[in-house]
Amino acid sequence: MNDDIGVFEAMHTCRAIRYLKPDPVPDELIRRVLDAAIRAPSGSNRQSWHFLVIKDAATRKMIQERYKRAFDAYAAMTASAPPRAGVSxxxxxxxxxxxxxxxxxxxxxxxxxxxxxxxEQGPLRGDGPLQTVARKSTYSSIYPAVQNILLACRALGLGACLTTLHLMYEEEIAKVLGLPPNVESMCLIPVGWPAAKLGPVTRVPVEEVSSLDRYGRRW
Ligand SMILES: Cc1cc2nc3c(=O)[nH]c(=O)nc-3n(C[C@H](O)[C@H](O)[C@H](O)COP(=O)(O)O)c2cc1C
Structure with missing residues (x-):
């Protein structure tokens, strides 16, 4: 286990790992991953998060069946989409x-x-500018924790992949998991020991996705 890699190395090698071994992951490692998650910032430091650790085989299968259906629908929708610029x-x-x-x-x-x-505030309804801020801040507040999960997995040698397709069946899954009405699933991260080795993270370079003072002005 290699958990002493630097933060930049972790960020540069934290790939979406979709090939995982079925071998068990000790609870202590999952606890460390979640302990990293809760160090993340959140709007007003509200920490309005909860992390469901799903190990039960029948529950995993129930989610997989719905995920697969959503994936098939998504794959059909995007089958003829041209590759994105810069992606071979x-x-x-x-x-x-x-x-x-x-x-x-x-x-x-x-x-x-x-x-x-x-x-905790219930549904964030309303179109006023402050409601928009509250809504965006609330929904954004989970993703720093999610990124900490991905980086912690990377540091511990675990494979993980951020996914969202299960949300197509959000209500059905929430019901089985016993989520109260004010608790929403934001994503799903399969975690396990990697079954494949991937290269470093490659992205569109900084120069092409940043500006100085005005949008579109190169720096
Ligand atoms: C908001 C979000 C939703 C995603 N949903 C899915 C998903 O449902 N299924 C999946 O296989 N990957 C999903 N991904 C993973 C991305 O496809 C992946 O992070 C991206 O292709 C970069 O992969 P790389 O870091 O290995 O280059 C999602 C990523 C993000 C940030």
Missing amino acids: VTTMDLVRKSATHLAEHLHEAPVLLMPLLVN
């Missing part, structure tokens, strides 16, 4: 293959982590 057809094929593998084997991941948003 080979890369797109590899991502599609790994995403298909995950959809078919999601339940084999020993742990499914489900970050939940606990909305």
Whole structure:
């Protein structure tokens, strides 16, 4: 286990790992991952989060079946989409293959982590500017914790992948998991020991996605 990598190395090698071994992951490691998650910032430091650790085989299968249905619908919708700028057809094929593998084997991941948003204020209705701020701040508040989960997994040598497709069946899944009405699933992270080695993270370079003082002005 290699958990002494630097933060930059972790960020540069934290790939979406969709090939996972079914071997169990000790609870102590999951606890460390969640202990990293709760160090994240949140709006007004509200910490309106809860983390469901799903290990029960039947529950994992129930989620996988719905995830797979959502994946099939998504794959059909995007089948003829052209590759994004800067992404080769080979890369797109590899991502599609790994995403298909995950959809078919999601339940084999020993742990499914489900970050939940606990909305104490009830539904954030209204279109005023402050409601917009509250809504955006509330919904954004889970993702720093999610990123900490991904980085902690990377540091511990665990594979993980942020996914959201299960949300197509959000209500059905929430019911089985016993989520109260003010608790929302935000994403689903299968966690396990990686079954494949991937290269470093590659992205569109900084120069192409940043500006100085005005949008579109190069720096
Ligand atoms: C908000 C969000 C939703 C995502 N949903 C899914 C998903 O449902 N299924 C999946 O296989 N990957 C999903 N991903 C993973 C992305 O496809 C992945 O992070 C991206 O392709 C970069 O992969 P890389 O870091 O290995 O290059 C999601 C990522 C984000 C940030």
